[in-house]
Amino acid sequence: xxxxxxxxxxxxxxxxxxxxxxxxxAIAFVIGGYTVRERLADAQTSLDERGRIMAANLGMATELAxxxxxxxxxxDLCHAALKQPDVDWVAIRDADGALxxxxxxxxxxxVHAQYLSCGRGGDRC
Numbered sequence: 092x093x094x095x096x097x098x099x100x101x102x103x104x105x106x107x108x109x110x111x112x113x114x115x116x117a118i119a120f121v122i123g124g125y126t127v128r129e130r131l132a133d134a135q136t137s138l139d140e141r142g143r144i145m146a147a148n149l150g151m152a153t154e155l156a157x158x159x160x161x162x163x164x165x166x167d168l169c170h171a172a173l174k175q176p177d178v179d180w181v182a183i184r185d186a187d188g189a190l191x192x193x194x195x196x197x198x199x200x201x202v203h204a205q206y207l208s209c210g211r212g213g214d215r216c
Contacts, residue, residue, distance in 0.1 A: 169194040
């Protein structure tokens, strides 16, 4: 507290600078924080939209293989989707929710996740 008292008593110039600088810094931090938060929200929205588009494209590409239960073709499509930079895991399920094929780093990530090269019905091949 003594340090601030000495600064405050040191003169009118110092007081004016402090009174101008403190609100300026506060406004800069608020605007900077808001900008960073908005950029992160935009990046998340963009990533979500890209994921929806990729899932829709994969859904259209797997339609015939799903009807014929061509698991090899489904595996190939999963591996192709996994080559995208933002894709870590791909799973294809049938209309009943049964797992047909999955590739990549399982959800839950981290050190304990297993790398599944290709799974049929939940089993690794």
